[in-house]
Amino acid sequence: MPELPEVETIRLGLNKIVTGKVIKRVIIYWPKTFNYPTKYIQEKLSKSRLLSLNRRGKLLIIELSNKYYLLIHLKMTGQIIYKDQKIRFGAGHPNDSFMSKMPDKTTRVEILFEDGSRIYFNDQRKFGWIKLLNRTEYANFSFLNNLGPEPLSKEFNLEQLKGRINIRPNSMIKAVLLDQKIIAGLGNIYVDESLWMAKIHPKTLVKNISKSKLKKLYESIVSILNFSIMQGGASDRNYLDVNGQKGSFTKFAQVYKRKDQPCTRCGHKIIKIRVAGRGTHICPDCQKLIFRA
Ligand SMILES: [Zn+2]
Structure with a gap:
């Protein structure tokens, strides 16, 4: 489940090595990955240079x-x-394809550059997508235009977080944080981690979160995202050789996938519940559900 930090890690990693490269050929193993027929994609992409990521x-x-x-x-x-x-x-997404011979059975698209280097887009479950858009299509792409603010931008502060989540005051905080139109980039893992850090139960309604908890939530989101990017992007653990190790992006996790293990803050067992249709990890002692009139 790649979220903002994983995508940022890709961007930081690729930026240094592929910017300026010219595409020679594109091999499409799974045409549904793209928004246009294979031939159109191949024609448009070949000979084009990567300007920026x-x-x-x-x-x-x-x-x-x-x-x-x-x-x-x-x-x-x-x-x-x-x-x-x-x-x-x-x-x-970290799995064995990080080390296996490319292309493998999860490879959907392969981009070959003129200098012989390659990029593989792998996707086991096939939910991922790639869109080739011209300038007009790009400017009108509603998915992009509807995204909420970037949580790591300079403009994102406590006031903005407050304003954004209060668009949905009667919703559960977890559902609201997962909503990409409210804030962009957070997914299941980072929402669970942020709520644990801020000691907020994921089912708490937005309107019932106190000022001080909200401040803690803001700080938690920013620090967890930054920490995770530092883990993936700043170190070179994502650069692999044949003996390399795959990325371990959940090593930092305090609740995610830690069911039945002790909370690192209070020692209570982490439990898994369901919130907003998603498997959710919480510490039942640190994260009490608060109702207020
Ligand atoms: Zn706890």
Whole structure:
């Protein structure tokens, strides 16, 4: 489940190595990945140069020299692997494909550059998508235009968080934080971790969260995202060789996938409940459900 930090790790990693490269050929193993027929995609992409890599929420945006944009959404199990003769870089959903011979059975798209290096878009579950958009399509792409603010931008402060979540005052905080139109980039893992850190029960209604808890929530979101990007992006653990290790992006987790293990703050057992249709990890002692009139 790649979220903002995993996509940012891909962006930071690829930025250094693929910016400026020219695409020679695109091999499409799973045509449904794209928004247009294979032939159109191949025609538009070949000979185009990668100008810049950007990110918006969980979306990776590649600007091309032919005035088109390549938008990549990893969804549940998407991952990107870069390979040349010297290095191999992988990020996104962590599984054995990080190390296996490319392409493998999860490979949906392969981009070959003129210098012989390659990028693989792998996606076990096939929910991920790539869109090739021209400038007009890009400017009118509602998915992008509807995204909420970036939680790591300078503009994102406590007041903005308050304003955004109060668009849905009667909803449970977890559902609201998962809503990409409210804030962009957070998913199941980082929402659970942030709520644990701020000691807020995920079912708490937005209007019932106290000022001080909200401040703590703001700080938690920002610090957890930054910490996670530092883990993936700043170190070179995502650069793999044949003996390399796969990324361990949940090592920092205090509640995520820690069911029945002791809370690192109070020692109570972490439990798994269901909130907003999602498996949710909480400490029942640290995160009490608060009702207020
Ligand atoms: Zn606890």
